[in-house]
Amino acid sequence: MASIDRKAAFERALSVGEVAQRSGVAVSAIHFYEKKGLIRSSRSNGNQRRYSRDVLRRVAIIKVAQRTGIPLAEIGKALATLPEGRTPNTRDWERLSRKWHQSLDDRILRLQRLRDYLSDCIGCGCLSVESCPLRNPWDELASEGSGAWVLEHASERDLEEN
Numbered sequence: 001m002a003s004i005d006r007k008a009a010f011e012r013a014l015s016v017g018e019v020a021q022r023s024g025v026a027v028s029a030i031h032f033y034e035k036k037g038l039i040r041s042s043r044s045n046g047n048q049r050r051y052s053r054d055v056l057r058r059v060a061i062i063k064v065a066q067r068t069g070i071p072l073a074e075i076g077k078a079l080a081t082l083p084e085g086r087t088p089n090t091r092d093w094e095r096l097s098r099k100w101h102q103s104l105d106d107r108i109l110r111l112q113r114l115r116d117y118l119s120d121c122i123g124c125g126c127l128s129v130e131s132c133p134l135r136n137p138w139d140e141l142a143s144e145g146s147g148a149w150v151l152e153h154a155s156e157r158d159l160e161e162n
Helices: 002-012 016-023 027-035 055-067 072-080 090-121 154-161
Strands: none
Touching: 016 027, 016 055, 027 055, 055 072, 055 090, 072 090
16 A cells, blocks of 8 residues: 555656746756755656655745845755655744744844945955954954055965965
8 A cells, every 4th residue: 555655646746847837946946956955856767857746845945045045055954854755834934934034134234234334445455443344354464464465465375375
């Protein structure tokens, strides 16, 4: 009986083209997500990929998370916490989104600071923590002297590193 259930599940499985069409995501993206371990497929006797229907919800989660700027590595860790073979549900989404909420708040705060400092810092050349919190946020370069040290000595650093 278990083999009949597996056969029925396989027959209901989707081809990569069907997943792409139903999710609105390119076939190449589906293959990329699989290569990154974000989704899984099985293979038919003819070696064609087949995806269980829960992959559609997983792709939707990936796309929403990407749209909010969450890195794929973080998305992958979150998806790994979901049970295999079951469509992620509302509770699953709430748990994932709660984890991402603080990360998004932190990113928003950093972007707001960047926006606020942007016009004052670009091109100033001072690299001090008071006047250039974007380029040198903790005054890491203070010991190197004042001015555009990074730009003036970039070629020397490159030679030393190689």
